[in-house]
Amino acid sequence: MTLLRRFVCLFLFCTALAGGLASAAPITLTDVAGRKVVLPKPATRVVLAQARYLPMLGILTPDPVAILAGWSDEFKTSYASDYDDYLAKYPSLAKVPVVGRHTADTFSVETTLALRPDLVILTSAFAGIRPGTDASASPLVRAFDAAGVPVVVVDFFMKPLENTVPSIRILGQALGHEDRAEAFISFYESHMKRIGTQTAKVSSKPPVFVHAHAGSTDCCNSPGVGTFNDMITFAGGHNIGADVIKSATGSLGFEYINSRNPVVYVATGTGAGRRSGTGLAIGAGVELDAAQVGLKRVLDGAGLGALSAVRKGNAHGIWHGFNDSPLHVVFIESLARWIDPVGFKDVSPQQTLDEINQKFLTVPLRGTYMVDLPVAPGGASR
Structure with missing residues (x-):
């Protein structure tokens, strides 16, 4: 092998190695509760404490059901027709384990842990985290922290105008789809600006x-x-x-x-x-x-x-x-x-x-x- 060929091979090997190391770099983010969360890689086994966020996952990933390890039953009960539409496209949705209803008192930490999730998605309201309170006081957050299971807290309910964009960005980071998150954020902000500019005049x-x-x-x-x-x-x-x-x-x-x-x-x-x-x-x-x-x-x-x-x-x-x-x-x-x-x-x-x-x-x-x-x-x- 000539010196030039050896150099090229070494260069390609180092480039591939660097790319592999970069893709394996842990994901560090800060959720809306101010918690620092570290994931070793993009989440692929996600538990939704509230199933109503399945469409949100669908905005951020091309196959939201493929990464769904568990969820509540509210999508089947409160949004039955929407559930039927998702089931028609993703038949495997019928086999996703249920971890509770749509309230915190029915949510099972034990069932969730048994599913071996690499991410649990909670909301501020569901976790009982009120504005100005310490997230570590939440029993759900404490339970998953103790078990070493990453949890991200998002919010589209308590402070929707303040926390929606950060929440989308957080989920995009956690799922490894920042590009899809930023595309939706751009769309969302442009429409919100159009309304806010007009109402500010009144x-x-x-x-x-x-x-x-x-x-x-x-x-x-x-x-x-x-x-x-x-x-x-x-x-x-x-x-x-x-x-x-x-x-x-x-x-x-x-x-x-x-x-x-x-x-x-x-x-x-x-x-x-x-x-x-x-x-x-x-x-x-x-x-x-x-x-x-x-x-x-x-x-x-x-x-x-x-x-x-x-x-x-x-x-x-x-x-x-x-x-x-x-x-x-x-x-x-x-x-x-x-x-x-x-x-x-x-x-x-x-x-x-x-x-x-x-x-x-x-x-x-x-x-x-x-x-x-x-x-x-x-x-x-x-």
Whole structure:
């Protein structure tokens, strides 16, 4: 072998070795709870404490089910039609072990550890980590730390406008798909900036009533502080629930709602009860006319037809699954248009959802996710 050939071979060997060492470098990140987390490599056996984040994994990886070692059962129960769509594409989803329901008190640490995960994804709310509290006080975090299992804490619920982008970036790092994470972040931030720039020009914020899980609970469940409240404010409205409800959710009576005279009424639902004829029929597999019938049924059942917003045709329904998800950008755009149809005439939430389906989601959201109450020719809602 000539000296030149030896040099070339040595160079190629060193380059390959350096590349191997670089790919084997551990991943170090800081989650939204301020915890330093180190993973030896991108996670390939992930446990979702809350199954609602499966679409989030689908944004970040081409096959989210392939890396799913365990999850809760809420996707099957609360989002049954969405589950069917995922199952059709990923039949192996039916065999993913269940580690609990969607609440911390049903979550099994023992079952999770038996699955040998290399990453557990928790949320601030699920882990009981409140703003300003030490994450190490969480029993779930302590249990997995003691077992040597990496945990990342993300948040799309408690402080959605503050923690959504960091949470996406954290998950992109943990799964080894920073490029996909940054692509979605760019899309998300551009749409949010478009709304924020316009609402910043408005001095007054009209009252808005969001009727959460409409028809499936007693009238009337409403967001308080955080979560939907932050989104309502960002969209240019004032959440009437936040004035009297100082927790994430609570209940409002008709007298109070009517006295506040909301200019926009928004019902949310998952469509889970549509087979039994309860709640708002909306989401995967729901046709527009069925969603409109469901919205009217909710309004009639709660006696909300006398509200000015309803009488003037500014009553709407939207999929509750946009909450606790970076897809809340669709909710915010919808609400901004309902509050200020002139200022946001060029904003199309449906077009935004279509673009998310086309560019990011491995399983598109197919169905009706936003609905308006039909208005009769005379101007009153039907």
